[in-house]
Amino acid sequence: MPHLPGYRSPEERDAVATRLAERAHGEVVSLGDSVEGRRLLAVRLPAARPEAPRVLCAANLHGLEYAGTHVALAFLEAAADGRLAPLRERAEVWVAPSLNPDGYARTWEHGGEGGLAALRTNARGVDLNRNFPLPLGARPSRLPGAGALRPGAATYRGPTPFSEPETRAIEALLGRASFHAVVSLHGTLGAVIPARVLDRDSFVAYRALWRAFADAQRVRYVLLHSRALDVFTGELEDHAHHHHRAWAACVEVYPLWVDVLDRFLARSSFWRFNPRRPDAWAANDVPALAAFFLAALSRPRPGREG
Numbered sequence: 001m002p003h004l005p006g007y008r009s010p011e012e013r014d015a016v017a018t019r020l021a022e023r024a025h026g027e028v029v030s031l032g033d034s035v036e037g038r039r040l041l042a043v044r045l046p047a048a049r050p051e052a053p054r055v056l057c058a059a060n061l062h063g064l065e066y067a068g069t070h071v072a073l074a075f076l077e078a079a080a081d082g083r084l085a086p087l088r089e090r091a092e093v094w095v096a097p098s099l100n101p102d103g104y105a106r107t108w109e110h111g112g113e114g115g116l117a118a119l120r121t122n123a124r125g126v127d128l129n130r131n132f133p134l135p136l137g138a139r140p141s142r143l144p145g146a147g148a149l150r151p152g153a154a155t156y157r158g159p160t161p162f163s164e165p166e167t168r169a170i171e172a173l174l175g176r177a178s179f180h181a182v183v184s185l186h187g188t189l190g191a192v193i194p195a196r197v198l199d200r201d202s203f204v205a206y207r208a209l210w211r212a213f214a215d216a217q218r219v220r221y222v223l224l225h226s227r228a229l230d231v232f233t234g235e236l237e238d239h240a241h242h243h244h245r246a247w248a249a250c251v252e253v254y255p256l257w258v259d260v261l262d263r264f265l266a267r268s269s270f271w272r273f274n275p276r277r278p279d280a281w282a283a284n285d286v287p288a289l290a291a292f293f294l295a296a297l298s299r300p301r302p303g304r305e306g
Contacts, residue, residue, distance in 0.1 A: 003111040004270060006278050007066045008073075010038075010098075010105045016073055017043055017097050024080035031096070032169030035123035038101035040169050045079055045093040053180035055087070055293045056246075058096040058170075061129040061184060061236060063103015064112065064119035067253040067274045067281060068185030072097045074282035075289055087290050090297050094177065099166060100128055112270025117154040119269055122166055125151055126158040129184070132171075132239035133161035134232045141231040157234055170236070174244045181296035182240040182248040183289060188273045190221045190255025195241035195248045196230045202241075202302055203227055209247060212295035216288040219255065245303070247296040251289070254281050 003009070008016060021028050026045040033039060057075050059068035076095045078084050087093060098104050102123040110119070121127050130147035134140065140147060140157075147157035162168050174182075192213055194206035206225055214220040232238055240248035254275045263272045275281055 003108055004066065004274075006276065007070065007274070009108055010101060013069060013073070013097055013104070014039075014041055017041060017076065017095070020073070020076045020080045021045075024076065026079075031173050032165060034100070034102045034166055035164065036102045036105075038105065040096070040099060040101060040166060042094055042096040042173070043076055045088060045095075047092040048089045052090060052092050053297060054092040054094060054177050055296070056094045056096065056173075056177070056179045056182045057185070057289060058099055058182065058236070059185035060098040060100050060104055062120045062127070062186060063100045063122070064107045064116075064270050065187040065273055066104070066107070066270070067187040067278055068251075069097045069104070070278040071185050071253050071282045071285050071289075074279075075286050078286050078290075083286075084290055087293055091180065091293065094173075094179070096173075099170060107270060112268040114269065115154075116269050117152060117156075120154050121156065122164055124158075124164065125156055126164050127155045128164060128166050129186075129236055130155055130157035130234040131161060131164050131167045132234045132236055133243070134234060135238065135242040138232040141233065143231055146231050146233045161234065171239075174240060174246075179240070179244065179246045180301055181293050182237065182246045183292060184236045184248070184250045185253060186250055187253045188256060189224070189252035190219070190258070191224045191252045192221050193224045193237070193250040193252065195237040196227075196232055197241065197302075198227055205247070205299060205302075206249070209249070209292055209295050213251075213288040213292040216291035218284050221251070221255065221288075241302060245301045247299065247302060249292070251285070253285060
Protein backbone atom coordinates (compact mmCIF):
# COMPACT_ATOMS: atom_id res chain seq x y z
CA MET A 1 0.00 0.00 0.00
CA PRO A 2 1.34 3.46 -0.80
CA HIS A 3 1.92 5.80 2.08
CA LEU A 4 -0.01 8.58 0.36
CA PRO A 5 -2.62 7.21 -2.09
CA GLY A 6 -2.61 8.96 -5.45
CA TYR A 7 0.95 10.21 -5.09
CA ARG A 8 4.35 8.82 -6.03
CA SER A 9 7.19 7.74 -3.80
CA PRO A 10 10.51 9.55 -4.31
CA GLU A 11 11.80 6.61 -6.36
CA GLU A 12 8.65 6.47 -8.49
CA ARG A 13 8.77 10.23 -9.02
CA ASP A 14 12.28 10.12 -10.46
CA ALA A 15 11.61 6.96 -12.48
CA VAL A 16 8.55 8.53 -14.09
CA ALA A 17 10.48 11.70 -14.90
CA THR A 18 13.24 9.66 -16.53
CA ARG A 19 10.80 7.61 -18.62
CA LEU A 20 8.96 10.71 -19.76
CA ALA A 21 12.22 12.42 -20.66
CA GLU A 22 13.03 9.53 -22.98
CA ARG A 23 9.57 9.57 -24.55
CA ALA A 24 9.81 13.32 -25.12
CA HIS A 25 13.32 13.00 -26.62
CA GLY A 26 14.78 15.03 -23.79
CA GLU A 27 17.54 14.51 -21.26
CA VAL A 28 17.74 14.21 -17.49
CA VAL A 29 20.01 16.82 -15.93
CA SER A 30 21.41 16.79 -12.39
CA LEU A 31 21.28 20.26 -10.88
CA GLY A 32 23.19 19.27 -7.75
CA ASP A 33 22.60 17.50 -4.45
CA SER A 34 20.42 18.23 -1.44
CA VAL A 35 21.64 18.50 2.14
CA GLU A 36 21.22 14.73 2.54
CA GLY A 37 22.81 13.94 -0.81
CA ARG A 38 19.68 13.40 -2.92
CA ARG A 39 19.82 14.48 -6.53
CA LEU A 40 17.94 17.55 -7.71
CA LEU A 41 16.68 16.27 -11.04
CA ALA A 42 15.46 18.30 -14.00
CA VAL A 43 14.37 17.32 -17.49
CA ARG A 44 15.42 19.41 -20.48
CA LEU A 45 13.30 19.16 -23.62
CA PRO A 46 15.02 20.70 -26.64
CA ALA A 47 13.09 23.12 -28.79
CA ALA A 48 12.19 22.60 -32.42
CA ARG A 49 14.62 25.37 -33.42
CA PRO A 50 18.08 26.27 -32.14
CA GLU A 51 18.62 29.32 -29.94
CA ALA A 52 15.02 29.22 -28.74
CA PRO A 53 14.16 30.88 -25.41
CA ARG A 54 13.81 28.65 -22.35
CA VAL A 55 11.00 28.20 -19.83
CA LEU A 56 11.05 26.40 -16.48
CA CYS A 57 8.24 24.54 -14.71
CA ALA A 58 9.51 23.78 -11.19
CA ALA A 59 7.82 22.28 -8.15
CA ASN A 60 8.08 21.16 -4.53
CA LEU A 61 10.20 23.82 -2.88
CA HIS A 62 8.06 22.88 0.12
CA GLY A 63 8.46 19.20 0.89
CA LEU A 64 4.87 18.27 1.71
CA GLU A 65 3.32 20.05 -1.30
CA TYR A 66 3.16 17.00 -3.55
CA ALA A 67 0.37 18.46 -5.69
CA GLY A 68 2.90 20.69 -7.44
CA THR A 69 5.10 17.72 -8.27
CA HIS A 70 2.07 15.83 -9.59
CA VAL A 71 1.19 18.72 -11.92
CA ALA A 72 4.82 19.12 -13.03
CA LEU A 73 5.00 15.45 -14.03
CA ALA A 74 1.65 15.75 -15.83
CA PHE A 75 3.06 18.75 -17.69
CA LEU A 76 6.05 16.64 -18.69
CA GLU A 77 3.72 13.83 -19.80
CA ALA A 78 1.78 16.29 -21.95
CA ALA A 79 5.05 17.25 -23.61
CA ALA A 80 5.89 13.60 -24.24
CA ASP A 81 2.42 12.99 -25.74
CA GLY A 82 2.67 15.92 -28.13
CA ARG A 83 0.06 18.06 -26.36
CA LEU A 84 2.57 20.87 -25.82
CA ALA A 85 3.67 21.04 -29.46
CA PRO A 86 2.98 24.81 -29.82
CA LEU A 87 5.13 25.51 -26.76
CA ARG A 88 7.94 23.20 -27.84
CA GLU A 89 7.96 24.87 -31.24
CA ARG A 90 8.83 28.13 -29.54
CA ALA A 91 10.85 27.23 -26.44
CA GLU A 92 13.21 24.82 -24.77
CA VAL A 93 11.17 23.42 -21.89
CA TRP A 94 12.65 22.50 -18.52
CA VAL A 95 10.76 20.62 -15.80
CA ALA A 96 12.11 20.20 -12.25
CA PRO A 97 9.61 17.99 -10.35
CA SER A 98 11.16 18.29 -6.87
CA LEU A 99 13.44 21.09 -5.72
CA ASN A 100 13.28 19.85 -2.11
CA PRO A 101 13.87 16.09 -2.38
CA ASP A 102 14.78 15.76 1.31
CA GLY A 103 11.48 17.30 2.39
CA TYR A 104 9.62 15.15 -0.14
CA ALA A 105 11.31 12.00 1.17
CA ARG A 106 10.68 12.91 4.81
CA THR A 107 7.00 13.53 4.05
CA TRP A 108 6.74 10.14 2.33
CA GLU A 109 8.55 8.29 5.11
CA HIS A 110 6.22 9.80 7.73
CA GLY A 111 3.10 9.15 5.70
CA GLY A 112 2.37 12.88 5.65
CA GLU A 113 2.19 13.00 9.44
CA GLY A 114 3.99 15.75 11.28
CA GLY A 115 4.05 19.47 11.84
CA LEU A 116 4.29 22.00 9.06
CA ALA A 117 7.82 23.03 10.03
CA ALA A 118 9.01 19.43 9.88
CA LEU A 119 7.56 18.64 6.45
CA ARG A 120 7.79 21.99 4.65
CA THR A 121 11.50 22.71 5.05
CA ASN A 122 14.72 21.10 3.87
CA ALA A 123 16.88 18.82 6.03
CA ARG A 124 18.32 21.81 7.91
CA GLY A 125 14.90 23.23 8.69
CA VAL A 126 15.13 26.07 6.14
CA ASP A 127 12.13 27.19 4.09
CA LEU A 128 13.74 27.13 0.65
CA ASN A 129 11.16 29.60 -0.69
CA ARG A 130 12.42 32.19 1.79
CA ASN A 131 16.12 31.54 1.12
CA PHE A 132 16.56 33.60 -2.06
CA PRO A 133 18.01 37.13 -1.81
CA LEU A 134 15.69 40.12 -1.80
CA PRO A 135 15.85 42.63 -4.66
CA LEU A 136 18.39 45.41 -4.23
CA GLY A 137 17.22 47.88 -1.60
CA ALA A 138 14.41 45.69 -0.23
CA ARG A 139 14.26 44.89 3.48
CA PRO A 140 12.92 41.74 5.14
CA SER A 141 9.34 41.98 6.34
CA ARG A 142 8.16 40.97 9.79
CA LEU A 143 4.66 40.10 8.59
CA PRO A 144 3.54 36.52 9.39
CA GLY A 145 4.65 34.10 6.69
CA ALA A 146 7.13 36.52 5.16
CA GLY A 147 10.12 34.64 6.54
CA ALA A 148 11.15 33.97 10.13
CA LEU A 149 14.52 34.61 11.75
CA ARG A 150 14.01 31.83 14.29
CA PRO A 151 15.26 28.30 13.51
CA GLY A 152 12.44 25.83 13.96
CA ALA A 153 9.80 28.10 12.42
CA ALA A 154 7.96 26.81 9.35
CA THR A 155 9.15 29.84 7.35
CA TYR A 156 12.71 30.04 8.73
CA ARG A 157 14.66 31.85 6.00
CA GLY A 158 18.07 30.43 6.96
CA PRO A 159 21.18 32.24 8.20
CA THR A 160 21.87 33.93 4.84
CA PRO A 161 20.40 33.92 1.32
CA PHE A 162 21.63 30.88 -0.64
CA SER A 163 22.76 29.19 2.58
CA GLU A 164 21.28 25.92 1.30
CA PRO A 165 22.66 23.64 -1.43
CA GLU A 166 19.21 23.39 -3.01
CA THR A 167 18.81 27.14 -3.56
CA ARG A 168 22.42 27.41 -4.76
CA ALA A 169 21.71 24.70 -7.33
CA ILE A 170 18.59 26.52 -8.50
CA GLU A 171 20.52 29.77 -8.76
CA ALA A 172 23.19 28.09 -10.88
CA LEU A 173 20.50 26.81 -13.25
CA LEU A 174 18.83 30.22 -13.49
CA GLY A 175 22.17 31.81 -14.25
CA ARG A 176 23.23 29.49 -17.03
CA ALA A 177 19.84 28.83 -18.64
CA SER A 178 18.59 32.45 -18.65
CA PHE A 179 14.91 31.51 -18.65
CA HIS A 180 12.34 33.70 -20.34
CA ALA A 181 9.63 32.51 -17.92
CA VAL A 182 9.52 30.51 -14.67
CA VAL A 183 6.61 28.95 -12.81
CA SER A 184 7.01 27.56 -9.29
CA LEU A 185 4.25 25.08 -8.37
CA HIS A 186 2.95 24.94 -4.80
CA GLY A 187 -0.31 24.16 -2.97
CA THR A 188 -2.94 25.00 -1.78
CA LEU A 189 -4.69 28.32 -2.43
CA GLY A 190 -5.90 27.92 -6.00
CA ALA A 191 -4.10 31.11 -6.93
CA VAL A 192 -1.55 32.65 -9.24
CA ILE A 193 0.94 34.84 -7.36
CA PRO A 194 3.23 36.70 -9.76
CA ALA A 195 6.53 38.22 -8.76
CA ARG A 196 6.13 41.40 -6.79
CA VAL A 197 6.77 44.38 -9.07
CA LEU A 198 6.53 48.09 -8.41
CA ASP A 199 6.33 49.51 -11.93
CA ARG A 200 2.98 49.76 -13.66
CA ASP A 201 4.00 48.15 -16.98
CA SER A 202 5.17 44.92 -15.35
CA PHE A 203 2.14 44.89 -13.07
CA VAL A 204 -0.22 45.16 -16.05
CA ALA A 205 1.76 42.51 -17.94
CA TYR A 206 1.34 40.04 -15.09
CA ARG A 207 -2.41 40.58 -15.07
CA ALA A 208 -2.46 39.66 -18.76
CA LEU A 209 -0.38 36.54 -18.10
CA TRP A 210 -2.79 35.50 -15.35
CA ARG A 211 -5.74 35.97 -17.71
CA ALA A 212 -4.09 33.69 -20.26
CA PHE A 213 -3.53 31.12 -17.51
CA ALA A 214 -7.03 31.34 -16.04
CA ASP A 215 -8.78 31.30 -19.42
CA ALA A 216 -7.22 27.90 -20.13
CA GLN A 217 -8.59 26.38 -16.89
CA ARG A 218 -11.87 24.67 -16.18
CA VAL A 219 -11.70 25.88 -12.57
CA ARG A 220 -10.12 29.30 -12.64
CA TYR A 221 -7.57 30.35 -10.05
CA VAL A 222 -7.63 33.79 -8.51
CA LEU A 223 -4.90 36.39 -8.96
CA LEU A 224 -3.08 37.52 -5.81
CA HIS A 225 -1.06 40.56 -6.84
CA SER A 226 -0.73 44.01 -5.33
CA ARG A 227 1.90 46.70 -5.57
CA ALA A 228 0.82 48.14 -2.21
CA LEU A 229 0.03 45.11 -0.05
CA ASP A 230 2.60 42.55 -1.20
CA VAL A 231 6.06 42.27 0.36
CA PHE A 232 9.37 40.73 -0.69
CA THR A 233 10.00 37.48 1.17
CA GLY A 234 12.91 35.76 -0.57
CA GLU A 235 10.74 33.68 -2.88
CA LEU A 236 11.83 32.09 -6.14
CA GLU A 237 9.47 34.06 -8.37
CA ASP A 238 10.68 37.43 -7.07
CA HIS A 239 14.30 36.40 -7.49
CA ALA A 240 13.72 35.05 -11.01
CA HIS A 241 12.04 38.29 -12.08
CA HIS A 242 14.32 40.87 -10.48
CA HIS A 243 17.68 39.13 -10.73
CA HIS A 244 17.24 37.05 -13.88
CA ARG A 245 14.71 39.04 -15.93
CA ALA A 246 12.18 36.20 -16.23
CA TRP A 247 8.41 36.45 -16.16
CA ALA A 248 7.84 34.44 -13.01
CA ALA A 249 4.94 33.33 -10.83
CA CYS A 250 4.01 30.99 -8.03
CA VAL A 251 1.02 28.80 -8.86
CA GLU A 252 -0.83 27.41 -5.86
CA VAL A 253 -2.49 24.19 -7.03
CA TYR A 254 -5.87 23.11 -5.60
CA PRO A 255 -8.29 25.87 -4.51
CA LEU A 256 -8.71 26.50 -0.82
CA TRP A 257 -12.50 26.34 -1.07
CA VAL A 258 -12.49 22.78 -2.48
CA ASP A 259 -12.95 19.92 0.03
CA VAL A 260 -13.12 22.35 2.95
CA LEU A 261 -14.63 19.82 5.36
CA ASP A 262 -12.18 17.12 4.31
CA ARG A 263 -9.29 19.47 4.97
CA PHE A 264 -10.68 20.56 8.32
CA LEU A 265 -11.05 16.97 9.47
CA ALA A 266 -7.70 15.82 8.05
CA ARG A 267 -5.41 14.33 10.67
CA SER A 268 -2.22 15.27 8.85
CA SER A 269 -0.76 18.43 7.40
CA PHE A 270 -0.36 16.62 4.10
CA TRP A 271 -4.07 16.32 3.35
CA ARG A 272 -4.62 19.97 4.17
CA PHE A 273 -2.25 20.91 1.35
CA ASN A 274 -2.91 18.22 -1.26
CA PRO A 275 -6.06 17.02 -3.04
CA ARG A 276 -7.30 13.46 -2.77
CA ARG A 277 -7.77 13.47 -6.57
CA PRO A 278 -4.59 15.04 -7.95
CA ASP A 279 -5.21 13.92 -11.54
CA ALA A 280 -8.22 16.24 -11.76
CA TRP A 281 -6.10 19.25 -10.84
CA ALA A 282 -3.31 18.21 -13.19
CA ALA A 283 -5.87 18.15 -16.03
CA ASN A 284 -7.07 21.57 -14.89
CA ASP A 285 -3.63 23.16 -14.68
CA VAL A 286 -1.45 21.72 -17.45
CA PRO A 287 -3.16 23.66 -20.29
CA ALA A 288 -2.98 26.80 -18.14
CA LEU A 289 0.76 26.43 -17.63
CA ALA A 290 1.26 26.13 -21.37
CA ALA A 291 -0.90 29.20 -21.91
CA PHE A 292 1.10 31.20 -19.35
CA PHE A 293 4.38 30.30 -21.00
CA LEU A 294 3.12 31.07 -24.50
CA ALA A 295 1.77 34.43 -23.36
CA ALA A 296 5.08 35.24 -21.67
CA LEU A 297 7.01 34.30 -24.81
CA SER A 298 4.97 36.83 -26.76
CA ARG A 299 6.47 39.59 -24.60
CA PRO A 300 10.04 40.87 -24.29
CA ARG A 301 11.73 39.82 -21.10
CA PRO A 302 11.24 42.23 -18.20
CA GLY A 303 13.84 44.89 -17.59
CA ARG A 304 16.26 44.63 -14.72
CA GLU A 305 14.35 47.21 -12.71
CA GLY A 306 11.05 45.27 -13.51
